[in-house]
Amino acid sequence: MTSDEPSNESRPPCQQAARGFWSEAWRRFRSRKLSMAALGFVLFLVLVATFAPAIAGTKPVICRYKGTIYVPCLAYFDRTLEPVIFAKDKFRGTYPANLAEKDPESWAIWPLVFQDPYRSVRDNEWPGEPANPARDQGAPSSRNLFGTDQYGVDVFAKMVHGTTVALLVGFVSMGLAGTIGITIGATAGYCGGWVDMLASRLIEVVMCIPTLVLILALVAFVDKPSIWKTMAIIGLTGWTGIARLARAEFLRLRSSEFVMAARAAGAGPLRIMARHILPNALAPVLVPITFGIASAILIESSLSFLGFGPPPPSVSWGSLLNDARSNLQMWWLVVFPGVAIFLTVLSYNLVGEGLQEATDPRLREARK
């Protein structure tokens, strides 16, 4: 049995009921306050991303119009979810006045902040409110919490809706990188021989190419850029570290007793890899994935900053920084997205570090 193998026998018997490896890791993780705070921040971002249209938007969260209940704010997630009746009735994207005018009986629950991430709010769009200030006049105010960019678009709304991108980039690209990395690493580690040789050289070749350069080259090939393709590209280039760790773990575990036992019992290689080795190899692999999420967010921000991000009107924190570059006197374009990126990346790194400490007994031992 290896040290990572969840097992009760290898430890002195305890009074309490036996803990599993993961619940033990979670207990240790919980004791790290900083990591817990970071995890809390990540969960907070997940909440913000999920409820972004209810936090900032110009479409009602829920409304009743001509006798039917609608949820127009879903259009922020997918354009096709916008109820067609509003287009037919010529709302033209402006809800407050049209709802009242075309159906006096209607009611609506509005987002917390009536601002749109994709456009500047027009004059009197919300009854009695003037249009957003443009140029460099949009310093933070009670109406525009984080100010407006040079075209009058609310920065708070952009950041709230940009959270989705920031989170998705991390999870999707690292999910992809993790899948590729573990598959290649596992195959290489388990099979050994020429397969290992080939996979290792492939990993080395990919590692040799500077990631940003590779990504820029790939971006140039993409016909219709979208945030999903950006994520795919980041994922396709970020799997090498994961693959190397997975390979090492599989190499180590394939000759362990429980694997031999499984093999003796007649399990096929796929079953052994997936059912027996992978759960035991996962912990060390999760750590680079967590750090990878942080770096994926940074890479996406860099791409947006360089102007290679998702096309407009998608919003991402990095593209806000890009706007700030030519308008340095508009400090709010630098500070808010900058702080958001910093905190998010820091959080993922703290979570990753916590995970590492919680799952790696050698590190725990070293601390003692």
Next chain:
Amino acid sequence: MRQRIGHQRHTTFPRQAVLSWRLPAVFPWTAAVMLLVGCGGDPDALEEMTPESTLESQGSAGQERLLEPFDPPPLDDLLGSATWIDRPVLDPLARLREEQAGEKVLATAAEALQMANDSAEANAKILSALGRLAEEGQADLSASVNRHIPADIGSTNPILISSTSEFDVLGLTGFGLFSFDHRMEPFALADAVVSWQTSADGLHDKIVLRDDLVWSDGEPITAHDVAFTFQVIMDPRVPVPAVRSGTDQLRWVEAYDDATLVFFHKEPFATNVWNINFPVLPKHVYETTWEDDPTLKDSSAHVRLEQQPVSGGPYEIVERTRGQQIVLKRRENWHTLNGEQVREKPFFEEIRFRIIEDPNTSLLALKAGEIDEMILVPEQWTTQTSGGDYYERNTKATALEWVSFHFGWNINTPYFSDRRVRRAMSYAFDHERMLEKLCYGLYEPATGSFHKTAWMATKKKLDPYRQDLDAAENLLDEAGWIDHDNDGIRDKEINGRFVPFEFSILTSNQPLRVAICTLLQESLDRIGVRVNVRPVEATVLQQFTLERKFEAYFGGWGTGTDPDTTENIWRTGAGRNFVGYSNPEVDRLYEEGRRELDRAKRAEKYARIQEILYDDQPYTWLYWRNSFYGFSKDLRGYVFSPRGPYNYSPGFSSLWKPADQ
């Protein structure tokens, strides 16, 4: 090639003027219209399209003969057989001086230097006071000036000129015979020419050169240099990127003696006057080398010439650090020959071109006094040049420039083949918001290719489009674009299938341009039309538009010196007719306009074209972009033309620095 638009100065030196400098690829005179793929945001980023003339000339290189052999008749026969009409030979500086003598000065220079340019009135005062030419003894003739160019030059050989930076530099070192003033009136330069006559049938132009012209190596400049250069330009082996367009309309150029030069035209067109204007090479230098190396770049002799070119203009290149700077020095033997002053001394002893690509960096350089002038982008004009740190050393000025921007609708797509749809697009777009918020209220709306103050513009009042969503929806309904399948997007049955109204618009990747396209997206979204904004590299945009692979694009055109230069944008099948516009009447009017020699009658033809285009809306015209310039407080004498302060004559050569500072 990334260049800044509009930065040419024209120097006293003649040819330059000719060039419409903004066009890199197209030589001004002829093709003077260049596409700016971009909205007026930031000049640096404007890209010029490769005009089709370039592509054609490259494609044909080495294959077909560009010039048919020609036996020019003896001079006496020619002189006797035609009636000759005198054409203007002018000193542009003297002319400008006369004009300014009749103008009222709105403020003194000292007042103007104290002023912040925050209103049209202040701008007028600054231009009036600081735009004055130097009076006797006022200018510091030993002054030097640091000019900004956004990109290095590719070559110092004037016939290989193609980018605006090259026009800027080579305009000061090159030799030419003709130029044009801020009204785009062509004339021959008195610095180089004694007389200019055109035959009454419009088929010949005769020039008599001055006998006191020398190259920087001391050899005389003669008519043979001009005739030789014509032969070189028209040789298909020589990769001439821009200069050939226009020149290729000439039948022949013959030097009868050192001073007498005759241009033979193919047909008596009104545009001939622009075709005779091209840069001139020193025959004694290139005659022995160009046959061996027609690229004019590769052989060791040409590499040496590239480093130390022989100059025929008022300045010569004395130092060149690639990617950093180019230093020009005034040529003593240009203005003083054998101890006798033969031409007015140019105002600057030294002109240093600093190459700075990033506009933010160049603004810092201007504030620090490292450069004396630069083009400002609208954001810089509005928000970064109004503080004390800017006005401490500098001032700024703006003026209308005939550079217009538009959305081009590809008529060969199912969406935009119907005129009603194109008009609906114009109605749907939020023009007011673009002008006020995105362009900071600095620009005026455009309604067509000719500015209303131009001589060829229609006298009818064409109202700029304003957003009218009802009108747009009605037009789309009429054209059959209705939401049949209730998905919120309009669609139309084409060949038995419902095609949703969803298209992509291409734009180069500049913030303001992207913002304008995003505004189009927002506007059209409100009436059930989906737009995907695709910001691409400028070269990619260029490629896609040349290949007609787009549904819509955002771009702009500078102005040529003659309305005929728009012919290759609107004639059926013309090279830069990216949108596939075709109207037999427009084709006919261009043909007639070219043959019509009377300017008033010509103007009617072009005015009619403008009206037809306004009705057809193959473009949604958006706005005219002004020029914005930052100038050091030491500089005086900048006068703006519709092509900016430098791209005409006198252009840059009217600038000076006062002696007492």
